[in-house]
Amino acid sequence: MGKPDAEGNGPADGLPGLPPEWGRVVVPDDASALAAEAAQVRRELRRASGLPGGHRALGLPLLVLLVAVVTTLAGLLVVTWPRANRGTERPSPTPYSPPASLTGQALPALDLVDAQDAPVPLRGLLPAMIILLDGCPCPDRVSEALAAAPADVSVVTVTAGRSAPAGPTTQRQAHVLADPAGGLRSFLGQPARPGVATAVLVDRAGTVTRVLPDLGTVESYRSDLSALAA
Structure with missing residues (x-):
């Protein structure tokens, strides 16, 4: 098992101090010692997903994330979609012509x-x-x-x-x-x-x-x- 620091509040391996209300925290030398705690956490997660509304609570963030990803990909697709005539299209020049009503008008006194x-x-x-x-x-x-x-x-x-x-x-x-x-x-x-x-x-x-x-x-x-x- 790990060794607490001199104050008895946590491991003496360079980790920052933990809140006093957590009590004495001991870091095990062998990770297998945490198997029981890990199994308990998994049971709690399965129990939460089985409650009414549990799947909805988990599904809503996933839905928001999915919409954001699809929207981003659609925007990138529009911007980067290759256009065969991009850079080669030129507007057809419009011939200049006088206003239809100019003929018959009086020349200004210039x-x-x-x-x-x-x-x-x-x-x-x-x-x-x-x-x-x-x-x-x-x-x-x-x-x-x-x-x-x-x-x-x-x-x-x-x-x-x-x-x-x-x-x-x-x-x-x-x-x-x-x-x-x-x-x-x-x-x-x-x-x-x-x-x-x-x-x-x-x-x-x-x-x-x-x-x-x-x-x-x-x-x-x-x-x-x-x-x-x-």
Whole structure:
């Protein structure tokens, strides 16, 4: 059998002291000496499980544990489930288009600025084809518009900064303006896109006759340009 410590309260093998109300505790040298106590504990557990509600008392914690484990596994399965197209799916680009009600609306009374930073009323240049170049300089498109526009129809190029760039080197020059406040782009309701020029055609009464979100070749708007001179 084990040996109590000097105070007689417990074993003298380095274990912490036990409460005095436990009395004298002796640790046996042979574990088989505890066989009787172990058998008694097993009998008490079997008796508790046989009482009414005993299985329920034991089953409820097991049920809660089972639900927690299933929930955790389900969450991991959703997160780690392989997807064949993960990382390769890309949303289909939606083409830009002007609001359906923009054609027929009046052009706002916007004041842009020229190369000398002087204000220029945009409605004072009508009828006009106004080309926004904040997404693309597109000199070829500007040259085509200048060559196709009737004599009394203005071709106006608009950039976003305060400094208006030099016009194309052609016999006829465009009105080169800047729109630092972005009023014209806001009116059109379309963001600037790299490599794309946007144009709006306005008659002499100040009414928008057509919006070209992506200015293509001159053949796509030649008839609309000629109609501005009527």
